[in-house]
Amino acid sequence: MRFKAETAIITGASSGLGAEMARQLARTGVKVGLTARREPELESLAQEIRAAGGIAFLAPADAADPASTRAAFAQLTEALGPVDLLIANAGVGLHVTADQFSAEKFDKMTRVNLIAVAYAIEAVLPTMRERKSGQIVGISSLASYRGLPGSAGYSATKAGLTSLLEGLRAELAGSGVKVTAVHPGFVRTPMTAGSNHRQPFMMDPEPAARIMLRGIARGKRRVDFPLPMVALLRGVQFMPGWLYDRLANRLFNP
Numbered sequence: 001m002r003f004k005a006e007t008a009i010i011t012g013a014s015s016g017l018g019a020e021m022a023r024q025l026a027r028t029g030v031k032v033g034l035t036a037r038r039e040p041e042l043e044s045l046a047q048e049i050r051a052a053g054g055i056a057f058l059a060p061a062d063a064a065d066p067a068s069t070r071a072a073f074a075q076l077t078e079a080l081g082p083v084d085l086l087i088a089n090a091g092v093g094l095h096v097t098a099d100q101f102s103a104e105k106f107d108k109m110t111r112v113n114l115i116a117v118a119y120a121i122e123a124v125l126p127t128m129r130e131r132k133s134g135q136i137v138g139i140s141s142l143a144s145y146r147g148l149p150g151s152a153g154y155s156a157t158k159a160g161l162t163s164l165l166e167g168l169r170a171e172l173a174g175s176g177v178k179v180t181a182v183h184p185g186f187v188r189t190p191m192t193a194g195s196n197h198r199q200p201f202m203m204d205p206e207p208a209a210r211i212m213l214r215g216i217a218r219g220k221r222r223v224d225f226p227l228p229m230v231a232l233l234r235g236v237q238f239m240p241g242w243l244y245d246r247l248a249n250r251l252f253n254p
């Protein structure tokens with residue numbers, strides 16, 4: 001796997017997919033900037049990357065706090081130089097469902113899954129446009145394809161993220177700045193651990209990160225995987241509402 005990028009910032013790098021993408025990206029020679037709230041996890045990942053011959057810097061931040069995000073991006077940009085690749089990966093999956101409806105939880109989740117991505121983009125986009133080069137990647141989810149029962153709030157944040165990325169991508173076409181929206185299915189990470197939902201076609205983080213990075217390296221507009229789950233959800237996407245209401249609970253919220 002070869003990247004044009006020399007530098008990358010990865011949000012949500014303290015565990016799961018973010019940590020695995022950082023490891024794999026650093027192995028290709030890209031200098032990585034790591035951010036998330038948990039400093040010890042970031043520190044031990046940075047040490048692991050450096051021990052393997054890579055270059056890593058870290059700046060802990062709470063993505064829900066714009067000032068904290070801005071400070072972390074300024075610190076990482078100073079250490080890395082201009083950012084060629086942003087992977088906005090930080091995310092949370094809080095239960096906002098008909099059974100447990102909470103606007104406060106939805107607000108919290110939206111701040112991390114959607115608003116924080118906008119602050120991260122704001123921190124890198126002007127320089128990318130000036131340099132006519134760069135790539136913005138957002139980690140959305142196959143849950144964005146349709147409002148899923150049992151994950152209504154999460155689906156809504158990820159659908160918002162996909163739309164944000166798609167609109168920007170079309171606007172930036174021909175500018176030298178690429179935009180990639182990644183839509184993973186279920187991946188075995190702390191986010192999915194302990195869930196009592198059905199999690200078909202579950203993948204391990206190593207192959208999942210490899211698929212994501214391969215698509216990013218190729219500058220793809222979208223990276224949607226695994227294929228069987230994409231096929232299932234594409235079918236569901238085009239179902240009429242009356243049929244969706246009959247089947248969706250059985251499929252996604254048993």
Ligand SMILES: NC(=O)c1ccc[n+]([C@@H]2O[C@H](COP(=O)([O-])OP(=O)(O)OC[C@H]3O[C@@H](n4cnc5c(N)ncnc54)[C@H](OP(=O)(O)O)[C@@H]3O)[C@@H](O)[C@H]2O)c1
Binds near residue numbers: 012035061183
């Ligand atoms: N696992 C799946 O099945 C799956 C499927 C589709 C999409 N995704 C998406 O993939 C991304 C990575 O998730 P994951 O599965 O790897 O889960 P994870 O291991 O729980 O990772 C989530 C990351 O987000 C960070 N984060 C959460 N809240 C934050 C905050 N307020 N400020 C800064 N960082 C914050 C966490 O770091 P700290 O706690 O240290 O802050 C952690 O590094 C998420 O956007 C998720 O929605 C996951």
